Structure formats: C-alpha cells, structure tokens
Amino acid sequence: MTTQSKTAKPWLNDDITAASIDQFLADPCEFFGNSLTNLMSLARKPRERLQLASLKRRFSQFRGSLPMLDKLADSQNINAIEQLEDVTPLLFGHSVYKSYPPSLLDKHRYDQLTVWLNKLTTIDLSHVDVSACRSIDDWMLTLKRETPLFVCHTSGTSGTMSFLPWDSAECDKFIGGYPITQFQHFGQDGPIETRPVNIDCIYPYFRSGGISHAVLNDFVIKHIAGSEERFHAAYPGRLSADMMLLASRYRAAAAKGQLDRLQISPELAARRAEFEIQQRDMPRRAAEFFDTMRTTLAGRRVFIQCANPMLTKLAEDGLKQGLKKIFAPDSLIVTGGGGKGTVLPGNWREMVKEFFGCDNINNNYGMTEGGGFNRSCEHGNYHILPGTIPFILDPDTFKPLPRTGRATGCYAFYDLLPDTHWGGFITGDYLTMEFDAPCACGRNAPYIVGEVKRLSEVRNVEGEEKLSCAAAPGAYADALDYLNEGTA
Amino acid sequence: MKQFKAGIVIRGEWIQDHLVEFGGRSTGITFLSPDPKQYLGRLPLPTPQDMSDLYKLSFDDVLDYIERLGSRLKLSDNPYLQEALEASCLTSSLTPPLLRQAYETLPYLFNREGAREIADNTIGIGHLEGWVTKTLNDGRKVSIRAFGARALHIIAGNSPAVAGVTILRNAITRSDAIIKSPSNDPFTALAIARTMIDMDPNHPLTRHLSVAYWKGGDEALEQKLYQPRHIEKIIAWGGFASVKHVTKYIQPGLELISLDPKRSVSIIGPEAFADENTMHEVALRLATDIGAVNQEGCICARVVYVLSGTDEAGLKNINRLADLTYTAMINLPEAVSTTPKEMGPELRSLVNTARFNDEWFHVVGGEKDEGAIIASQLPEPVDFASQLANRVANLVPVDDIEEVCAVVDAYTQTVGVYPESLKHALRDRLALYGAQRFTSLGYAAYLTLATPQDAIESTRELCKWVVCEDCDPAVTPPLWEGGEMFKGIAG
Secondary structure (H helix, E strand, O other): OOOOOOOOOHHHOOOOOHHHHHHHHHOHHHHOOOOHHHHOOOOHHHHHHHHHHHHHHHHHHHOOOOHHHHHHHHHHOOOOOOOHHHHHHHOEOHHHHHOOOOHHHHOOOHHHHHHHHOOOOOOOOOOOOOOOOOOHHHHHHHHHHHOOEOOEEOOEOOOOOOEEOOEHHHHHHHHHOHHHHOOOOOOOOOOOOOOOOOOEEEEEEEEEEOOHHHHHHHHHHHHHHOOHHHEEEEEEEEEOHHHHHHHHHHHHHHHOOOHHHOOOOHHHHHOHHHHHHHHHHHHHHHHHHHHHHHOOOOOOOEEEEOOHHHHHHHHHHHHHOOOOOOOOOOOEEEEEOOOOOOOOOOOHHHHHHHHHOOOOEEEEEEEOOEEEEEEEOOOOOEEOOOOEEEEEEOOOOOOEOOOOOEEEEEEEEEEOOOOOOOOEEEEEEEEEEEOOOOOOOOOOOOEEEEEEEEHHHHOOOOOOOEOOHHHHHHHHHHHHHHHHHHHO | OOOEEOOEEEOOEEEOOOEEEEEOOOOOOEEEEEOHHHHHHHOOOOOHHHHHHHHHOOHHHHHHHHHHHHHHOOOOOOHHHHHHHHHHHHHOOOOHHHHHHHHHOHHHHOOHHHHHHHHHHHOOHHHHHOOEEEEOOOOOEEEEEEEOOEEEEEOOOOOOHHHHHHHHHHHHOOOEEEEEOOOOOOOHHHHHHHHHHHHOOOOOOHHHEEEEOOOOOOHHHHHHHOOOOOOOEEEEEOOHHHHHHHHHHOEOOEEEEEEOOOEEEEEEOHHHHOOHHHHHHHHHHHHHHHHHHHHOOOOOEEEEEEOOOOOHHHHHHHHHHHHHHHHHHHOOOOOOOOOOOOOOHHHHHHHHHHHHOOOOEEEEEOOOOOOEEEEEOOOOOOOOHHHOOOOEEEEEEOOOOHHHHOOOOOOEEEEEEEOHHHHHHHHHHHHHHOOOEEEEOOOOOOOOOOOOEOOEOHHHHOOEEEEEEEOOOOOOOOHHHOOOOOHHHHO
16 A cells, blocks of 8 residues: 655755665655655755765666676766766767677577676676577566566667666566556645556557567556456567567668568578467457457556557547547556657547547656656646656767756756666757746656657658657568568 | 858859858858849749850860869969868868868869860760761661750769869750759859859850759749759759658659769778788778778778688787778878767767677777777677768678678669779679779779769760751651661661
8 A cells, every 4th residue: 555655755855865865766756755746846956966866876886887887987987976967978878778789689699698788787697598599589588587687679770679678676666656657646635546556457569578568568567457367458479579670670671672681580480370370360359459448348447558659549440440438537548659750640639538538648758768757747848757867968969968947959867766777878869858947837847848859850860760669560560471471 | 250151153143142041050150141032033044045055165165164264273372262161161071171182172173184084984075066976777867966954953062072073064064053052061162153253254154054052951942943944954962861852853854863872881802911011001991991081972981891701810800900990090191081070979979889899899999089990790790880980980800702792782882892803703793782883992082083973874964865867768768658667777
C-alpha cells in the first residue's frame, strides 16, 4: 500500500544528507511523499541542490567502475563534478550504445558483445556463458535469465542496433512510479493508488521483446496489472530482435539497391516457419484482441501504454469496427513518441477519446536511452521530472547553453535513476527548454516549449532517422517477405 | 562584423538594389542581396532567338575570351575575387589557406589550351564550331551540331572552382546560364561575372551569363522560373536534399542533369607492404587522397580497403600504415590540407567512441580535431562510414578482393588504387557495381575536366544535339515510293 507523506519534507532541507540522497535515488516518488504535486513543485534552488548532490554521488559511484565512462573522463581529465554543467563533457553520444562492430551479431560473437556491454554496466557479466547463443534473441534472453539486466534494443536505419543495459531495479523505479507520475493529477491530493494498481492492462503489440515498451510490459504486469491474467497483449509471442534487425537492414539495402548483397544467417533462415506462423496469425490475434476488449474488458477501468502512432491506429481500427467508449472513464492512456516518422491525424486525440471513452491521455516525452517519461501538462508543455537533469547543448559544439530563461538546441540529460549504468546522454532531438519562467499549470520544473524536432531534420541532412518501434510492423512484413524469397 | 553586399548579374548588367538580408548563423555570414523576386521576370532569356549572337563567334573567339578572362582572374589584382575570398572564409567549410589556393588556381582553369582540350575531349570542337557531316549507309547525309541550351545551374559551394567550371562550360558550349549561387559560396560566380562585365560588357559570352542568389527551396520563385518556356536544362550539383528537391520541377521539355552526391574509396594491394619505403610512399599517396581539400570533395577517400589480411601480421601492417598515413596527412602542404575548420561534435564523439573500443579500432590522432585515421581490426568499416569527413578516414583490413566489390555502389565516384596492376584487374568488375572513376592512388583529388564526370558526359549533355539530314530520292529510296524503313541501314 502506498502512503502519502504529509509531514516530513526532506526535499526542502538545506543540508542534504547522504541518507536523503540514498532515499531519493532509491525511489524518487517515495522520497517526495508519493505525491506528484510534491514531485513537481520543488523550487529551482532546492531541486538543483538535490540534483547536484545526487549527480556527485553517481559520478563517484561510476568513476572507476564503468570502463566506458572512465575512458571518456580520462580523455578529458575529469575527476570531479562541482556543478551540474560539469557533467556535459561526459554525456554519452548515441553511438556509444551501438559502438560494437555489427559483424559480431552476424558471426555470433556474443562473447565479445557481452564483454563490450560490460563496459557499460556495473553488473558483472563475466560469468555469463553466452557461447551457445546463435541469435540476438538468445543472447538477450540469456542475459535476462542469468543477470538482473533487462537489455533493451533500438534499431537504426543504418542497420545497427543500440543495446541499452537496463536493469530490473531501474525498470521497477520507472514503472513502479507510474501510480504517482502517471495516475495522479498535479495539484489534486486525490486517493492514492495501491501498488500494484490491479487493473486490466492492454497492449496492442507483442507481449514481450527487446524494444522498450515490450521490456517494460513485465513491469507493467508487476506494478499495474498485478497479474499476467490481467495483461492483454494483441500478440502473445516475442517480437524478435533478429527479425527487427533484418527488417532494418532490408530497408537500408533496398534504399541503396543492394538487396542482392543482404545476407541471412542460416539460424535466422531456420526460424522462418516460426516467424511465418507468427505473421500469419497476426490478423486472427488482432481480431481476438478486439473481441477481448469488446467483451471481457468493456466497461472496465484499463491501462494502456504504447507509442502514439500505435495508439492512434488502435483507436482507428476500433472505431472502424463500431467500437466506441468501450472502457471506464477513469481508465488511463499513457503515450508519447510523437509522430515517429509517421504523420498523426490532426484529430488523433479525439479518436482515442472516442474509442477508449476516457479523457485521461498522458502525452509524454521520453526515450529508450532514459531521462524519464516527462508528462505534458494541460498547456502542452512537457515538464522534466526531478530525477532528470536537463541540458540544452549548442548543436554545433555540444557545449551547454546557459540553463537560464529559454534555450534552444540539442537536448541532453543526466538521468539519476539508473543504479548500474551511466545516465548521461545526448539525444538527437532539437527543442526549446524553459528553465525559469513558471508554467501556467503551476508545476515548478523546467519544461519543453513547442515542437520537438530531430536535430538531423533541423540541419536538413539525411541519415540517422530512427526506424522506430512504431513503424516496425511494416518493416517486419517486408523482412519476412525477403526471408521467404531468400530461402525458398 | 563586415556587412557583405552581393548583387545580381543579369546578362552583362550589375544590379545592386532592392537589397534584402540573406544568410544567418548556419551560413556563417549575413549578406545583403537584391530581392530575387524583383528580378525574376528578367532572369530567363526572353526568347531562344536571343542566343543567335553566340553563333556569330568562332570557337577561336570563344577561346580568346576565355584566355582574356583567365588573365583577369589573378587574385592579387582582382578586387571582386578578393571580396569573394573574404566572404568564403566565413561561409565555406574550407580553411583560408585552402580557399586562397583554390582562388589562386582559377586562372589555370581559364587557360586557352586547357579549354580547347576540354571542349575537344568532352564534345568535339567540330560539333561546337559547326555542322559535322557524314554520309550514312542508306545514302542520306547527316549533319550534327552541338547547340547551347538555356540552362539553370544550381551549383555546389564546397569549392570556388565549381563556379569557375560552370562559367567555363557555359562559354564552351555557347549556352545561356543562370547560376544560382550556393549559400556556402555566394560570391565567387558573381565575382567572375563582374570581371567579365568589366572586361567586355557587350560580348555575347558576357551577355549570356546571369548570377543570382535566392534561398534554395523558395518555391514561389522556383515554381515560376523552373519552366520549360524559360529554361531547357537544370544542372543540379550535390546534396541529396537539393537534387531531390529539384526533381519535382522536372517535366517534358525541362531536363535534369544531376551531379549526385558521391563518395570515394581507395583500395590498397598487399604490395604496399613490400618494404618500408613503399609503405611510406603509399601512406603519402593515401594521405593525399584523404586530406586534400580537407576531405570536403566527393573525390576524397573516406573508407580505404587494404588487402593486408586480417591475421596478426596483417593487422600489424594496417596499423603501421594508419600511423604513417596520419603523419603524412598532418604534414601535407598547407595549400593542400590543413587542420579542418570545424570537426563537429557528433563526429568527434564517434571517433572518441571508436577510440574507447580499442580492441576493434586502432585510432590514430583526432584528439585535437585535426583529423584521424581509424584502422578497423575486423574486416568491416566503422558503423559511421557515411559520416566520415574532416580528414577522418577508416582503413579496413581485408583478406580477399571480393570483400571490396561488395561495398562499391552507385554512390562511389572515385576509386584510388595501389598498385596500378590491381586497378587494371579491378576496373571492369567495379564499374559494373557503380564505380565511376579509377585513378592512381594519390591522384583522387587531382582532377581533370577533360573527361566524363560521375559516369556521365555532363559537359556534352549541356548541349542540344541537333541533326540536319539531306536526303536525295535518287540515293535514298523514299517512303512514298514504297521504300522500307531501315532497309537501307545495311548499306
């Protein structure tokens, strides 16, 4: 049972004790008395005092124990953090999480890939025997089984996947905080949700997999659904990382007219039947999924978390079938991810409301690489959670712009939540952050103003557009076609 | 900061009013230039008939003009070029010494014998000078002449030479050119055009060149100008977005000559490791292919395949070659290569990340943004191969030449090869994969204009190839008498 603290307010203390930092880093929601209002009301000075103390803690914790950070810090001779900006030269670029030679995957050198990943996490992977792994799926499942890691992957059009060394504690903090960060309304001290919330959760894609949402499904079950039975995924299996990678390579090769040079490993070819069955069953599964919503779940309070285009597609498909307002009005929709390369219809929000029958649509700004899921207020501004230290970098130099007033540039952050990997990251997003002026919503936290663009878009250069999970189904089908063609 | 003022040149007239501001942070300067909308109606040639003055010139007259112009393009004497250099130092990705060198070499481009060779090799002076007549097997006499066209040139700005080459080709082909200046070089074409006006304002070659700046993608303007009634050909240089953007205006009567964005590779055979001297020579040649014009050209090597083998000895060799290449690159003459102007934080981060993964990459240099040589320790290029720039190159060890064929594609312009025998062995195969130019290692950036470019005959394509036939019914049986088409072609 979650309790809301009304008395002690350690976040306001001038002197931040080691114990307060421990408590904040272990569970920021608990630290703020399990109150979203408290979480988002901390004035700038005490907030940054807390963040700086926590950042120093993270730096001393990881310096000397995380080889990739050490190399970066050594190369710049950085041995201490005195102010928040000091961390900016140590933020990881997106390339860090995909800095392994791609051929390791083709050649099944998962031993070397594990050694590489171990430079990015303090969790000891040296004992894990991955010698029998013959696919990315194998490797990820082995790590999940043998260690606290919940490795998460992304996929780029270059044909290389990033691997993020998430761990279970981090995912617990993230989704475990949802009853506060997503279910509560700012400024309203309403009833506190229990943890788990024990409501039905729906997910219009695969039950499991290595993409961020699929990884988090385990934790949605733990903290929100309360049981596997209350979690309803459209497709029961696992979204194969190997197939996603093939899909992304297929697209890259097709774009360059080099499909003749694309090679498929015999192991992946051997799984053709498995993927075919999965693909063939998708329409039937989707129909069953809608049946479940229409019958079993109708009128119930539900929770759904998925990327925006997928959510809109679900609503569109449901409305086409005549399904309207099928869930209880106190249901909760957690989404984000913007258009992700697809253009959302102007009335997506209305369609979603019409289908689900609820007004609680939390639009969030976040990414696989961390930085929290930062909810948009009623004025359309994404407010940054106190567990994340935001920076705006000059796009030409990656030097930090002053954290005062409004700054526009490349978004970067340090995410204080992860206990076993470095939380500093430079995103590919270009946006405007307001550091000082209060938002009319009353939250006291820096916020993103206006549209989030891709830096590459702003610079009008090609490349580095992400093949996101939202666009994956089409690519998956293309890849399956190719797999059939190549092995028939 | 100095306020630069550009102008518009319209067929011998220099105009500098209705000034509005262009440029900005991404351009490096802001500059004033006439509002192109005010002059849009005057940019196209009113009627094709107006090109007839060009045909009163002999080819020797054209060469005379080119030679005179060349003598006026000395940087030290030409204030327009001096201003262009000053502006380019702010707008260009090239550093001042490289820009200065590029401007210093402009007079060579406008050399009489050089121009004659370009014309003769790429088109044929006979076809430019008049009708070239031949009798065909079926008895008809055909005469073919290369006429100039009304062309719009959307030029690249990575080197001032591009503006020079465009003006030279326009003169050789007796065409009418509208040059849209690029934001990274808004002044060079103008400077040459103004020099032409000072030299001979009423000369037909002066009066068939217009130069203007507008923001690329200005649809209101481009939609009106890019019409077959105004222009016959659009020559679009580099930049995926720019070429892609232009394609939407292409329609019957308006042809696109696309000089697409390209990349270049080098291939080095095992002979490079024969002895220490050879290795030093290969390193110097390779450093030149990588470092010349600070790797800003499509001709510069970025990924380099080395047939060193991938065993321990092979890796030792390639790492040594990387060390030597880096040293040679750093020591290239200042007029050829310098520390790049701006490495950019993303590339810096990519190079550093490779450095931190030292079991897979041997990274030499790059700590001061001066350029770096990354030797892969596995037979595959870095994941960011498409982003290699600013004197950052990737040497990739391979065991077999087959591995190299797999990476050559339609984007591959130049392939610099060592030794010569390997080049001759590879050229037929790699041409099929898309490679467009093979040259001796070290000569990738040493260009000639007297050849096709990007596997197309771009200078030749600037012309309209017009045919005139003389058919005598006594010799060529006519259709009206039941003559059968094509029957005569066997002779």
